[in-house]
Amino acid sequence: MENTTITWLLAEAGVKALIISQIVLVLAAAEVWIERRIAAFIQNRIGPNRVGPMGLLQPFADVVKLFMKEDIIPAAAHKNFHRLAPTLALIIAFSVYAVMPFGDYVNIMGHQVKMGILPDSNIGLLYILAMTSVGVYGITLAGWSSNSKYSLLGGLRASAQMISYELSMGLSLVGIIMLTQTLSLDAMVKHQAGWFWNWHIVTQPLGFIIFLVSSFAETNRTPFDLPEAEPELVGGFNTEYSGMKFGMFFLAEYANMATASGLISLFYFGGYNLPFPQEMLGLEAGSIPLALVQFGAFALKVLFFIFFFVWVRWTVPRFRYDQLMSLGWKVMLPLAIINVLITASVIMFLK
């Protein structure tokens, strides 16, 4: 069995993609439940608790409801773009998972199988930034194709916001690139191996804050969720969507949230590394228990950041649009540039 022929590579990538896409779908469903329960607890009430034990089947009830709804396309809308927009948003939301490392490698039947579809590609970071840029298309298309004032305004605002914050996101990652001298995500995670003071949050605190705020803006989460805020814009860019198309936007938003949590934990919190050197566990490298432990560590970090996203949503009030843009261009971008300068000077000083 050659493990380098193209068919085997495609088969391996296909199986991994299948597993990862299922995990992300279940995670998005779980996020619906997490959001409703945490929101309820913060507001001194219990969330959904009727549908399954502790309401765990509530997301499935929501999905069934959305499938049963009538799919309405406004008569004056551009039909093909109206259909294309949620699909595009969803495809982009899922595509970032191709380069995320979920763990180190596993030895299955003598072959070394990396955990992740392409975690050590040497353009990993560039791919992620490119995908988030293309993600703007989904929302813009949605806003424009609905042929309605509110949707158009919502779509334009959303795309302007996302573009503005991509700059500071990219620049805050330049600090990480300077530290790790690579664009490959797996190498970045391995750079943080060992004790928890090797994690990039210790060496790049300002970069972390900038990246965190930019992720909130990229995923259109409160306090930056003006494009989809109901009181301001009657629903924003997804006003004219009903049924499963609306469900797909929702799913894309939650998948983006999971992606952003994954990226934050990969870049700044050590990815799949444990807070202590993994040799202390005594498990041999490439074994399945170690892989499970690494995956568990990564999963815990991602879940914590998802909880953090929900926590901030129900704490902080929404930004007005001009405050949002002013924050992005006049505060975040200069801070990101300053971060790059400081990192560069410290690295030069320490050489």
Add this chain to the structure above:
Amino acid sequence: MENTQSYEKDRLTFWESLYLPEIARGLGITFRQMFKPKFTRQYPEERWEPEGSYRGRPVLVLEESGERCVACGLCSRVCPALAIEVQAGETEKTKERYPIKFEINMLRCIYCGYCEEVCPEEAIVMSKDYDIIFTDANEAILGKERLLVPVERLQDRLEFLRQYK
């Protein structure tokens, strides 16, 4: 110039304008709220019982000797939503009149309580029932058998009427 107010004291200091410490404080408050007691009532298992002054659905009072109603038709006449229909008949009892047909259309009833207020016999009172469910519009027209309620179950409302009317 004398009547202008200085807003210098309202300007944010540098640390305040970062907003991050304030957001962190806010996050702490929200986090503590998650562990405080919840105020949700688990509805079908824990029902809310209203007090005597509550106006629920109108019911006819049933004593041992039959209903108190004498089919005078005042409730039907005063009902703002025209929900009550009464048909009178003769009886051998002391009250001499009784309703052959007494129907309230619950889809029209607005629970205002005027029928209870105008009744000279205190024969129709607003009970405490608030969860009234139908699966068919014809079920919503309640006849006498669904409107008659023994007087023991209506004591709270009769007590309230005695005190305040």
